[in-house]
Amino acid sequence: MPETDVVILKALIEARTSFVSENTLAVELGISRVGVWARLEKLRQTGFVVEAVRHRGYRLIGEPPTLNEDLIKAYLELGRSSVGLIFRDEVDSTNTEAERQLADGHLIPFAVIARRQTKGRGRMGRPWHSEDDGNLYSSFGFRPQMPPAQMQMITLWMGLCICNFINLGLGLPAMVKWPNDIVSGGRKLSGILAEARVDADRTRDLIFGIGLNVNSHMETWPPDMTAVATSLASLNKNPLKINQVTAELIQTVNNAYERYISGEYKKEIFDLWTRYDALKGHVVKGSKGKEIIVGKADGIDEHGNLLLLLENGQVQKIHAGEVSIGTRPETFAS
Numbered sequence: 001m002p003e004t005d006v007v008i009l010k011a012l013i014e015a016r017t018s019f020v021s022e023n024t025l026a027v028e029l030g031i032s033r034v035g036v037w038a039r040l041e042k043l044r045q046t047g048f049v050v051e052a053v054r055h056r057g058y059r060l061i062g063e064p065p066t067l068n069e070d071l072i073k074a075y076l077e078l079g080r081s082s083v084g085l086i087f088r089d090e091v092d093s094t095n096t097e098a099e100r101q102l103a104d105g106h107l108i109p110f111a112v113i114a115r116r117q118t119k120g121r122g123r124m125g126r127p128w129h130s131e132d133d134g135n136l137y138s139s140f141g142f143r144p145q146m147p148p149a150q151m152q153m154i155t156l157w158m159g160l161c162i163c164n165f166i167n168l169g170l171g172l173p174a175m176v177k178w179p180n181d182i183v184s185g186g187r188k189l190s191g192i193l194a195e196a197r198v199d200a201d202r203t204r205d206l207i208f209g210i211g212l213n214v215n216s217h218m219e220t221w222p223p224d225m226t227a228v229a230t231s232l233a234s235l236n237k238n239p240l241k242i243n244q245v246t247a248e249l250i251q252t253v254n255n256a257y258e259r260y261i262s263g264e265y266k267k268e269i270f271d272l273w274t275r276y277d278a279l280k281g282h283v284v285k286g287s288k289g290k291e292i293i294v295g296k297a298d299g300i301d302e303h304g305n306l307l308l309l310l311e312n313g314q315v316q317k318i319h320a321g322e323v324s325i326g327t328r329p330e331t332f333a334s
Contacts, residue, residue, distance in 0.1 A: 009074035012060035021057035075247030084110035094139035095209040134215030161256035175278035187230035286318040
C-alpha cells in the first residue's frame with residue numbers, strides 16, 4: 001500500500017497552484033475525509049504550508065526548509081525514479097552506510113540521504129563538515145560488474161553531470177575542478193568521494209558520496225571554510241527547495257551512472273569537460289609521485305588524467321592527487 005503522506009504530497013505537488021479536493025484524496029487513499037484532514041494537520045506540524053479553501057480543497061504553498069523523507073519520495077515518484085531511498089536523521093557517514101547496505105544485499109540502485117553526519121569524510125580521509133544546516137549529504141550504491149580498467153572515467157563523468165545539472169537545472173554557475181570538486185567563483189560547492197570494492201577482474205560494488213552545500217548559511221561555518229566554500233543559496237541569493245533539489249540530484253546521478261555503464265558517456269564527456277573545466281588556461285601545480293610539476297592545464301586524456309603543458313612544450317599527465325591554481329609558474333617555486 002502506498003505511503004499515505006507520500007500520496008498526498010505527490011497529488012499536491014502535481015496540482016501545482018491548483019486545488020486538490022478532499023474527496024479526491026480520500027478516494028485515492030481509501031480513507032475518510034476526516035482521515036485526510038488529520039494527515040494534512042500532521043504535515044502542517046512538520047513545516048508544510050497547506051492552504052484549505054471550502055468547496056475547493058487543498059493546495060501546497062510552502063515546503064519545510066529541511067530534508068523530509070516523504071517529500072523526497074513524492075518528488076522521486078513524480079519523476080518516475082527507480083532509485084530506492086534510505087533516509088537517516090543522523091549517520092556516521094553516508095558512504096559507510098551505503099557500504100553496509102551493499103553488504104546486506106540491498107537492491108540497487110539506492111541513495112542514502114542524511115540530515116547530519118558524525119564522521120563525514122572527504123578525499124584522503126579528511127573530515128567533512130556535516131552539520132544539519134541545510135546541506136545535502138548523500139551516497140549512492142551500485143554494482144557495476146565491470147572490469148576496473150573500464151571504470152577510470154566514472155568519477156569525472158559523474159562530477160560533470162552534477163555540474164551540468166547545477167548550471168542547466170538550477171540556473172546557477174558551477175565548474176569542475178579536477179579531479180572531483182565542483183566550484184563556483186573559485187569556492188567549493190560540492191565534493192565527490194568514490195569508493196569501490198574490486199575483485200580480481202571486476203568492480204563488484206561502487207559507492208558515490210556527494211556532499212553539496214545547498215541552503216547552509218556561510219556565517220555559521222568554521223572560519224577556515226568561509227574563504228574556500230560557498231553554497232547554492234548564496235549563488236541564488238535565496239534558499240532553494242532542498243527536497244526537490246535532492247530528488248533531482250538523485251535522478252541526475254542515476255541517469256549518469258546508466259549512461260556510463262552503457263558507454264553512452266563517451267559521446268559527451270569531452271564536450272562537457274571543455275564547457276566546465278575550472279582549470280582551463282590556468283597555470284597549476286600538481287604532483288607526480290614526489291615530483292612537483294608546474295604547467296598550464298590543457299584538458300584531460302581518455303583515461304581522465306589531467307594534462308599539463310610545460311614551459312618547454314612537453315605535456316605531462318597527472319594521474320591522481322590534487323592541483324592548485326596560480327597565475328604564473330614562479331608562484332609555485334619550491
